[in-house]
Amino acid sequence: MAFSDAVHDMREEVHDLMTIGHVDAARQAYVGLWASFVAVPFIFGVDKFAGFLGAHWDGYIAGWVSNILPGNAVMTLGVVEVLLAIAVALKPRLGGDLTAFYLVLAAFSVFTIGGGGMVVLGIMFLASAVCALAMARLSTTYHH
Numbered sequence: 001m002a003f004s005d006a007v008h009d010m011r012e013e014v015h016d017l018m019t020i021g022h023v024d025a026a027r028q029a030y031v032g033l034w035a036s037f038v039a040v041p042f043i044f045g046v047d048k049f050a051g052f053l054g055a056h057w058d059g060y061i062a063g064w065v066s067n068i069l070p071g072n073a074v075m076t077l078g079v080v081e082v083l084l085a086i087a088v089a090l091k092p093r094l095g096g097d098l099t100a101f102y103l104v105l106a107a108f109s110v111f112t113i114g115g116g117g118m119v120v121l122g123i124m125f126l127a128s129a130v131c132a133l134a135m136a137r138l139s140t141t142y143h144h
Contacts, residue, residue: 006090030142033135034092042085048078062109092143096136103129
């Protein structure tokens with residue numbers, strides 16, 4: 001029954017995404033954030049295995065993070081990102097909070113790498129964490 005309910009809820013989210021102009025503004029904000037926090041972590045997570053984006057993910061992971069993660073850090077983070085996407089898709093309240101936590105940790109990692117570009121990336125991670133928290137809070141009203 002729980003899986004059936006999750007599929008029904010996701011169907012409603014996708015329907016509202018496809019007909020975004022016909023739902024109220026707050027629901028539009030929630031559905032847009034929800035879709036983003038399902039799609040982006042999933043795409044980035046899968047790319048860590050497939051490499052279709054052409055990114056060199058090792059350069060975005062601080063050495064100390066690679067040392068504490070089991071196995072290949074890039075692959076481990078890829079699995080985490082795919083799981084976060086699934087969590088947001090099925091349980092946006094919990095998934096949004098977990099994604100925000102992950103993004104804060106990612107920001108901390110890139111801040112410790114240093115350099116101007118990494119500082120900017122870290123700030124973007126923190127801004128995205130705030131958006132993930134907003135999506136999680138909106139889900140209490142807009143996710144059935």
